[in-house]
Amino acid sequence: MKAIIYRDNGAPDVLQFVDRDLPAPAPGEVRVRVAVSGVNPTDWQARSGAGHPKHFSEVTPHLDGAGTVDAVGEGVDENRLGQRVWLFMAAAGRPFGTAAEFAVVPAEQAVPLPDEAGFDVGAALGVPALTAHRALTVAEDGPRRLRPGALEGKVVLAAGGAGAVGHAAIQLARWAGATVISTVSSPEKARLASAAGAHHVINYREDDPAAEIRKIAPDGVDTVAEVALGTNLALDLAVLRSRGTISTYANDGGKPVELNVLQNMVLNTRLQFLVLYTAGPEARTAAAQDVAAAVRDGALPVGEQHGLPLIRFPLDRTADAHRAVEGHAVGKVLVDVTS
Numbered sequence: 001m002k003a004i005i006y007r008d009n010g011a012p013d014v015l016q017f018v019d020r021d022l023p024a025p026a027p028g029e030v031r032v033r034v035a036v037s038g039v040n041p042t043d044w045q046a047r048s049g050a051g052h053p054k055h056f057s058e059v060t061p062h063l064d065g066a067g068t069v070d071a072v073g074e075g076v077d078e079n080r081l082g083q084r085v086w087l088f089m090a091a092a093g094r095p096f097g098t099a100a101e102f103a104v105v106p107a108e109q110a111v112p113l114p115d116e117a118g119f120d121v122g123a124a125l126g127v128p129a130l131t132a133h134r135a136l137t138v139a140e141d142g143p144r145r146l147r148p149g150a151l152e153g154k155v156v157l158a159a160g161g162a163g164a165v166g167h168a169a170i171q172l173a174r175w176a177g178a179t180v181i182s183t184v185s186s187p188e189k190a191r192l193a194s195a196a197g198a199h200h201v202i203n204y205r206e207d208d209p210a211a212e213i214r215k216i217a218p219d220g221v222d223t224v225a226e227v228a229l230g231t232n233l234a235l236d237l238a239v240l241r242s243r244g245t246i247s248t249y250a251n252d253g254g255k256p257v258e259l260n261v262l263q264n265m266v267l268n269t270r271l272q273f274l275v276l277y278t279a280g281p282e283a284r285t286a287a288a289q290d291v292a293a294a295v296r297d298g299a300l301p302v303g304e305q306h307g308l309p310l311i312r313f314p315l316d317r318t319a320d321a322h323r324a325v326e327g328h329a330v331g332k333v334l335v336d337v338t339s
Contacts, residue, residue: 003100004318005058009049012319012326015061023096023104025073030107032085036123037098037315037335038064040164041250044322046091056095061318063089065098066113066122067338076107085110086122086295088130088288092277098123099318101338108285111292120310124164124302124332125291130276132168133287135225135247136176138272142223142245143176146290148297151178155217157239158182160227161193161201164332165249167308168300169225170196172291175299181216183209183235189330196307210238220244230255237263245270308332 001022006014025031043061046052066086072078090105091097113122136156137143143150156173160166161182173180174197182198184190190201202212213221213235220241226232226248236246237260246269251257264271276284294300302308309331313321317335324333 001101002315003060004315005060006047007058009047009054011048012044012322014047015319015322017316017318020100022102025071025076025104027074028076028107029073029104030069030076030080030085030110031071031102031104032065032067032087032110033070034065034067034098034101034103034337035119036066037062037337038123038126039321039325039333039335040064040127041325042127043091043097044326047322055093059091059095060097060100061091062097062099062335063091064123064126065090065103065337066119067103069110070102072107080107084113084115084119084122086113086125087111088126089276089284098337099315099335111288114296116298117295120334121295121300121302123334124308125295125300127276128164129168129172129291129300130284130287131165131249131274132172132225133290134274134276134279134283135165135169135249135272136173136223137286138247138270138274139223139245140243140270145286146172146176147293148175149177151176154178154222155220156180157213157221157224157236158193158198159225159232159236160184160252161196161198162189162307162330163227164308166193166225166227167196170198170307171300172294174199175294175297179217181213181221183232192304192307192309192330194307195305204232204235210235213239223247225249228252228255230257233257233259237267237269240267240269243268243270245272247272247274249274302332304331310334312336
């Protein structure tokens, strides 16, 4: 099979397009013929070695993807053969990700994909959708699971609604019944956040964004899904209700976080930091189940008309796909593996 590998951490140039033997699924695993591989910031960070120690002599990157089950290991229902699936965390703690014609993963990390959902949708789920689910289910008095009506009466602020996680947060929050506000930095990103389903979109570089959010939510925002905590913390606290939650999954821009302890004590702020690797298996399983339900309801479409432009590369140009993600390309970067 054709695959992308790297043996040393470094720039995208360390990625190589090679031939490798077809992997066999072990007990409890499935082998998937990958159609589309999704690229996330954590993929290039792992490749570069930024905060992700390399544990294997050779790595095939990428956590997410979508394709068709073509072999099952011992103990896995043979009825799964031929099943369309989306994959998550394929390369987490393992040397074989989805940047290859075939990927082997634990069976529970290959989630059935409805016929009406394309492989592009499947490859865009994984890290972004599961992270967004986690961000929306950690509030003290909020739901632990998402379904239609679970966030009824709640106000969610999705910071950076034109990004992949922000996009998923908008879609999942809206599916669950929340009023969704998104903050963006440009008119183009505002258009994308609106297309994703945000009820209200505010350019935080214009006028007084806190005042605009307070007009929409005079009692304050219940949950913030935050992508740039250092930059946005002051705004978040200005619009957060008492006992509200700031769920932060990134600190884009790298600005240091300065915390006013008394202000947060008075607000009873919940600051929830999150990453899928250490969220725990129960949280990941619940997220995968709820995201799968949202996909069945047609709640997580992708493409520019749905607020998430698709940027595509063939497998042998995976290095360029990594460069696009590192360069903060607006949209979802996908690698077409097999037709």
